Amino acid sequence: MKAKLGMSPIAWWNDDLVELSDDVSLEECLRQSRSAGFTGMEKGRRFPDDPEVMLPILKAADVTLCGGWFSGTLVDEDLSVNKDRIAPMIELFKAVDAPCIVYGEVGRSIQGKRNVPLAQKPRLSDDEMMAYARKVTTFGEWCAEQGMPLSYHHHMGAVVETETELDAFMAASGPGIPLLLDAGHLVFAGGDVLRAIDRHHARINHVHVKDIRQDVVDKLDRTRQSFLDAVALGAFTVPGDGSLDFGAIVQRLADHGYEGWFVVEAEQDPVQNPPLKMAQVGHAELMRVMSAAGYTVDTQGFPKE
Template sequence: MEKGNRVIRIANAPVSYGVFELARPDLVALPEGEELARWISEAGYQGIDLGPVGLLGRGAELTDRLRRHGLELAGGWVDLPFAGADDDFARAMANLDDILDVFVAAAETGPPLAPLPTLADSGSAARKARPGGAPELTLRGDDWARFADRVNIATARVRDRGLEPTFHHHACTYVETPEEVDALLASTDVGLTFDSGHLLIGGGDPLPDFRRWRDRINHLHLKDARTRILHEALQADDPMRSVWEKRVFVPLGQGDLAVTELVDEIIGSGYSGWLIVEQDVVPRSTAEVERAKAEQVANRDALRAWFA
């Protein structure tokens, strides 16, 4: 969709097909980069998220793959231990430039919308044991000040490479609940990746929260979620894995998200940027991989009322 100077382009991501750190390759072979690019292109998306670094290739391999499939790089997950030990954060920052090389290569091809490195917190064992967050797990005082300082350091590093970063609030991390998103926005100048599904998990309300944060939102992840599954998952021995394996994220319109109202609000707000459809799944069989493919076609079709 293009209107005046506003551009909204629609993308999908490898995580919608089970390609992320919770995958079960011991149970089913997952698609490689070439296959994913073809599936996402054939489903009618204009862009693709990076997925694990190297999945889509690097340099000329990456840009050639994107060109052949008529895709652009939309963004990509870059988690850093913002709440971790000093040595852990220093090591992660030392590796950041290598990751940013991938984004720079894609940006240099001159797409209508540049890819946004999507910064996120790595979380902790305590947060992964409590999807949805808890007041006693929220960072405050000096701990939060150190966290925010590190986000500002990473933000500056990305901008030094000629790219604009965004920060992803995410389940099982230290920026998960609306209160924590508010603190991030008050303590940094990084743009926000608004993720409707993770916001539902974190106890937010997507429509009023989108309106409240609109001026800082520079990236969108549109996903639906069933919060009832979250409460079931919290009873499991491994709550984080249980959230994903129990399919808390569902096709658009099948969960708790008011899809029509939110998309209308996004368009009416004048938002310009990537809208990435995500539906995190953990396939455990070939049939479930095929189901993921079909659901991403259905998700794209569901958006054609707004984005042809």
């Protein structure tokens, strides 16, 4: 089985907590991740939106674009609004041969609100969840028709956060909206990663290997502290530095035949946790567990001409 290893630039620049950002250029961010062994990088705020500008930067760093976040609002807004906003991103991602766009629902979400505690996350009724899931499926089908598949990101603070919510969303949606499995977010929400893989493996097309520091998560007062408070306190980290058993997680994905990207997405303070060092720790741990699970990791970066 084949796999590719990528990173998210959130380890270098945090979009929600700008104070948790390192003052490095895009080129330096790519250089550091590539030197640690990663061949892909998801899109961040310092990436250009013009493929003619982006491609030379990726080529020089020997890195491919392996995904990127789209802030969806389908829980509240029309399909047409989201289609208009995502259309330029689809064209960009097609031009640089990215595998997918990550759909993150921000409608009603508290994930970016420092003053709203975790306990006040939005919740959908059964009927609302069914209608929402069908709507997202239609949107996913439309994006795929345009030449770029989506990957739905369940997320802390959003309308699909818990394992129960994920199960309900997956039951009411269709194969037109594939799933991004994020181990850290699911465990933070009290879910069972291995059970989720068993239930939903057929639709997983992208994986975020986010680790958590369980002691930090356990100490949170969810009636007072927000998702961003948790990030600032160090709830997340890279595989090999946290509490999750990625050997078991990767093995379960292998058992179900998953092939594709495993992306390290670990937002934390780059001063306390230098991104290059953390990238090296994460890469070493992933190589260890992926070898044990029978994966062959692709070491090619930017496609050779």
